[in-house]
Amino acid sequence: MPARRVLADDTTVDLLRLVRTIAHEQLAPRAAEAEAEEAFPRDVFASLGRTGLLGLPYPEDVGGAGLPYGAYLQVLEELGSVWASVAVGVSVHTLSCFPLARFGTDEQRARWLPDMLAGDRLGAYCLSEPHAGSDPAAMRTTARREGDEYVLDGAKAWTTHGGHADFYTVMARTSDERTGISCFLVPADAPGLSADKPERKMGLTGSATATMRLDGVRVPLERRIGAEGEGLRIALAALDAGRLGIAAVATGLGQGALDLALGYARDRETFGQRILDHQGVAFLLADAEAAVVSARATYLSAASLADAGLPYGREASVAKLVATDNAMKVTTDAVQVLGGYGYTRDFPAERYMREAKVMQIFEGTNQIQRVVISRSLDKDARCDTGVVEQLPVPALAH
Incomplete structure (x- = not known):
């Protein structure tokens, strides 16, 4: 398991270590076969629920973990690096709970949310x-x-x-x-x-x-x-959160493809040297690293606004656009690094590339994200007074 740098408190670091262990020891060995057989892994979601991973960003008094959104998104990234279907499923489940958690009455939340967040109800x-x-x-x-x-x-x-x-x-x-x-x-x-x-x-x-x-x-x-x-307002608010979820999953998918390509490039030799030592391959991997790191920084920046209670709709669209476009590029280049093997199902590179494509489509196509962003820019320009408001910079994790 390659090391990753994260900006988080001790609680979040411990959580991410746990998730990485679950992802690599329990999920990764099952992913290829389940995807090939088109088998829906319902038991995986029940298991993740028992571990407490289906209610991370929601309050503790209704069965959640009360963690910052940035921490939850990093968990999605870890899951996405080994099994995108499961990571997307966790994101969608969290999205489906959002309207009740945010707009439901106290009685509604107390009645239904605990079972939903515990994984008993998908x-x-x-x-x-x-x-x-x-x-x-x-x-x-x-x-x-x-x-x-x-x-x-x-x-x-x-x-x-x-x-x-x-x-x-x-x-x-x-x-x-x-x-x-x-x-x-x-x-x-x-x-x-x-x-x-x-x-x-x-x-x-x-x-x-x-x-x-x-x-x-x-x-x-x-x-x-x-x-x-009030449903349209609820739906659009939920989509802002959901887009950050997909941005995190796409970042994880890109990271998984980069890890695979890097491992192959270090082990494979041509013309008497590792293919990693050929500049053409090394630069592909350097660009992939830059893409993954920038995607991660973008979704965490948007999450910091959400955690601070500030509007983050435009930033969520930016994160979704950047992360999913980058994932498509990184996974395509991973196939290229593996050469002919990348085009076979003996390696997961081709699966990563197929999975990345839909990231550019769901939770609002990337063309729609550009519409959202451009309209937001126009609105800001029309309302601009020439003064930039100085806001405190919130922490990425509480």
Whole structure:
């Protein structure tokens, strides 16, 4: 296990050591076979939950660990360096808990969050729809109020853990207004809720992705999270957090590919010397190191804002954009370093490259991230008074 430099307190360092041990001793030996067989590792999430890794950024009084977001993201990176499907699953589960944790009532949090954060209940997040793509305000799934219940009808596409989750955080339209969307916590055994056949994907084949169908699904009023019509705001806030999760996973994926390529370059010899000693290969690896380090710094910078309670939406988009683009470059170059072996399934380099591609697509495509960033820049420019506000620099870990 190559050494990594982290900026954290003793508690976080100890946590990362534990996660690295779990990742390399328990997850890495299973990853290749599970991905090849497209087997969803449900038991892994239960095990991670028992270890306390499914509730790291949430308060202790509801079953979480109460850790800074930066610490949680570094855990995702460690998991992503050996098994991206599991790391993405942890990120999505955390995302699916976000609306309840942030916008739910005290009674709702006390009732449902402890089991969710303990790993007894695996979550899924239902926002995207087949026709809407990156425009959540265009959703057609509806939630019609009938007395003390809502009746949900529609379809949700690209649902990670679809068909395997124990609960689904669902966004549905409750009025004809473009932003008339509400958030619901739907149990997996609700009558009328079903999953289509899983998508056949290029990568992340150990992660189940399916369209969820809602056909007259009845949800009690008590399972609405936040006020009616508040769902779009909840969804967008959750996506900011989710984008940081994917940035961390992508950074881990890049780190894993770099570790593999570096090990191969040190051991393989051509023309009487290690291929690492050939400048063409050495510079590829140097660029990969720069890409991984810069991605890590970018997501940790955004996390420091989140931990300080400051707005971080633009920074989350920057982190997601930088980390996933860098992961695509690093994994592609790792295949190149391994040469012909990199193109075979005897080494995980080709799997890393396939997994990196989707990182540029989900949680908002990187084109959407550029839209978010550019609009934010324009807004700041129009509101600029010519004075830069001096803010205290928050610590990366508490």
